[in-house]
Amino acid sequence: NLLNSETDENFTQQMVEYAQLQSDALAESGISGFIFKNDSPSCGLGRVEVHNDVQPQSKEQAMGIFAMVFTTLNPHIPVIDESRLSDPVQAEHFLARVEFLSLWLDEDRSGWTADKLMQFHNTNKLFLLSRSPNAKRSLGRLIANAFDRGDHPENVALEYMTSAQQSL
Known part of the structure; x- marks a missing residue:
């Protein structure tokens, strides 16, 4: 879930819908690759800190929502985390x-x-x-x-x- 830490407002569905639209638009534009932002909650390819609703002290690592949607919809487009370019x-x-x-x-x-x-x-x-x-x-x-x-x-x-x- 993508939550506002101050209000607990859930933005997950909006982010998924936005990611689907943008992923389609990017693929249709003919991009040949995508560089994702390191550790971004929306765009991180991994190691994004995810808090567990059941155990708030427990933290997991996963992919950012936008990155997950983009790579699922476009597995043929190469992606990389910006930190790996070094x-x-x-x-x-x-x-x-x-x-x-x-x-x-x-x-x-x-x-x-x-x-x-x-x-x-x-x-x-x-x-x-x-x-x-x-x-x-x-x-x-x-x-x-x-x-x-x-x-x-x-x-x-x-x-x-x-x-x-x-x-x-």
């Missing part, structure tokens, strides 16, 4: 995932077909191999299996990018 390895990893999504979004502008998705996968095979050899194989299998099942190309493309972001 680590060169994590920053480079994040930027590589952003670049990969950006390439995918450029292709997505004219819609997906089975051939177009396979072409995208093959065009980016060296990138995938350099980041995660297993990702290239598993993503290729994902495409083949999805089209064997008769899945719609737009759905397969989104599943592909979501899996790619988790693998990279």
